[in-house]
């Protein structure tokens with residue numbers, strides 16, 4: 001008989017690759033995973049010193065891989081360095097993302113491409129790279145994509161970002177349909193309005209900041225720690241039968 005216990009949430013002995021690991025939600029997920037027992041490979045285009053220090057404080061396991069993910073050709077480098085550090089990768093978190101705020105009529109093709117390339121194309125091809133290995137070795141794996149409220153809503157002055165995050169929700173479903181039978185769980189987390197660099201501009205605009213806060217039932221901006229529980233759950237054995245779902249961690253924003 002199945003006897004549930006807390007060990008099903010443990011990530012002990014697992015290796016996780018987390019992109020955008022130097023700051024914000026990516027840093028929060030790295031720290032949470034390391035606390036849950038995982039070896040964490042943090043990918044970023046600059047030093048992850050702060051993340052490494054937070055994990056070293058409790059003697060967790062962390063290795064940084066420097067890669068500018070605006071170039072799709074860095075994928076083999078990321079996969080090889082992760083394997084070199086800890087062996088087989090079990091968990092992939094596609095967190096790195098950018099947002100460009102601009103009236104739709106003024107968006108340049110360059111800005112459009114930079115957002116779609118990182119937030120959507122890179123996500124798909126990283127998923128493909130690890131899923132290929134997991135299908136080949138038959139041992140499965142976990143993918144967590146970071147979506148957004150703008151996977152559900154249109155947003156204001158961020159058309160490329162909204163397109164990319166709506167695509168992340170669809171892609172999460174599409175890949176789950178193909179890979180669930182291979183024991184690969186593809187799910188996503190849709191953070192609400194979180195206090196990170198992504199929302200620096202919003203939070204410094206007094207009027208927008210007030211409008212946003214007034215609409216969040218929890219009455220506060222989210223923090224990197226707020227996504228930790230959902231991330232650990234989706235990365236763990238506890239989520240074995242969860243496929244293609246996007247969990248909102250939004251202080252109730254979508255409930256309004």
Ligand code: NAP
Nearest residue numbers: 020024025045068069070095096097148193194196197198
């Ligand atoms: P953030 O602090 O701006 O983090 C974004 C991360 O992506 C940073 O580590 C950033 O590195 C990295 N990144 C950007 N371009 C990169 C590149 N070319 N190569 C490698 N890494 C790159 O914001 P965040 O809120 O933590 O964002 C994390 C994810 O959550 C993003 O996908 C974002 O869209 C999503 N999200 C955020 C919110 C929110 O309210 N904050 C809400 C919904 C979804 P640098 O530090 O070097 O730029």
